[in-house]
Amino acid sequence: MKIVIATPLYPPDIGDPAPYVKELAKRLAENDEVTVVSYGRLPEKVFGASFVSIEKRHPLPLRLLRFTIALFRATRKADVLYAENGASVELPAGIVALLTKKPLVLHIGDKVAQDKAESGVLLRSIHTFAHGRARKVIQIIPKTRPEILPFTKRPDAEFDAYERSWNTHIHELEEIFTHGT
């Protein structure tokens, strides 16, 4: 399966959903053909995945346009578009889903952006537009990777829980990508 992941943040950028998207790309790339379209310059690479980065150091209209074009090019050859929430991705993702007729799955991985979308007319309209184009909207976020700290016992139980939550999440996503539910 060919999957395009669109995200406003990707490591080395900080903040949600950057670490989630990197882990997702890594795990999906084990079985699927994955392309990550993100804002940024030099993303942390993941074995087996392709990356398209759109420079953020341009005025907003220009970077939105470039992102939309890049996302369109990647998505027209894909089976599914998986987009993180946030206006800078929701708007291009909604447009691209409309133009390419490819299924859009919207993931609410950034609660701050979600709250922002509730507060302003423009952001709410963009969110409603992307939401309306989405085949499915999901909110599940698997556990974050536990830290290994010196002077502390390795958190084996937390690592097991982390792995389980990711396995469940990937299984659910594969169901959605394949069957739409």
Place this chain on the structure above:
Amino acid sequence: MEHNINNKDAWERYCTHELAEILPILEELGFVADKEQPHLGGERYLMQAVTTESGKKLILLGREKDGNKRVVIKVASDPHGVRELLHEQVCRETLAKMNFAYDVFLSPRMMIFTKRGRFSIAIQEFIANDRPFIERPLPEQFSFALKALKAQEGARATTYGHRRLIKRTFGEKTASDYVRTFANFKTHISQELPKEKELHAILEEGALLLRAESEIIEQYSGFLTHTDFVPHNFRIADDHIYLLDHSSIRFGNKHEGWARFINFMALYNPELEHALVQYVRDNKTEEELHSLTLMRVYRLGELIYYYTNTLAKSSGDLLLLNRARINFWSEVLRATLRNERVSPEIIQGYTKMRDTLRDAKEKERQQGLH
């Protein structure tokens, strides 16, 4: 009064002259300086930051006339010193306004920032350390250091709007700046110390590495980093970390602050150095670990450059000590380039020599500093 204070006598004359004028002004403002001023003595006269905004200024300890609240007073009259104080104040204010900084840096409360006659004066609340950082148990040191270093990663300037704001205030260093500056360190050190062929070779190795891996440096650039993040520039009180020096904040490689701190600990607490590097190895990507090594190399080059510049301004035991410092930090650079740790024998040998050569005033200044 000469512009460059490059020897101890001139520094002492400068301090006496400035204090005679500033103490009555402080009195008018409602503050009294302590009789003993540890930050004016010892090797203070040699100190000049290498790559950040830096000028002549006096750092005094004192108290409020009414209420006895302890304060730190920074005073400058020369244009570079005044610019440094202004720069620090603007950095403090901008940091507070940055809506893309995810974490809050705690700062001592600024009580007065004013100009009186030819003096710029900044008076801020004194934050008492619960106890010196390096006297805390190792796990506690690790925990505080990690918290502070992570906080520095909490702000990244990546968009058009961010960059407009930061360029005006903090300044930014890119990969090519790091590569070029290190090359300048190397050239300057080689000119000043023409017989140190081994050192030249290590610096050349460092310069080649930075140039070859500049993309990794760039990958982790654009982060808010404190370029002089060492224990004497922060305080811990009630489990909160307060940054004392805001003039050394800039946007650059996110590991620049880590590198300064870890290099410092290579001398003062090698176990903490090891724990922090191990933390990065266990929890971060290969690229991040590599970026940290590159920044350690850069900062070690800067440190050797700094001590090279002190040679012409020092004599007697201090000259011997500064030569020993160059040798020691060269050993740390060599070890870092090989992904090794400098041996305990080298650290002990250097520490012993340093403690023998340091003068009494400097020993006093160092007490409880870290």
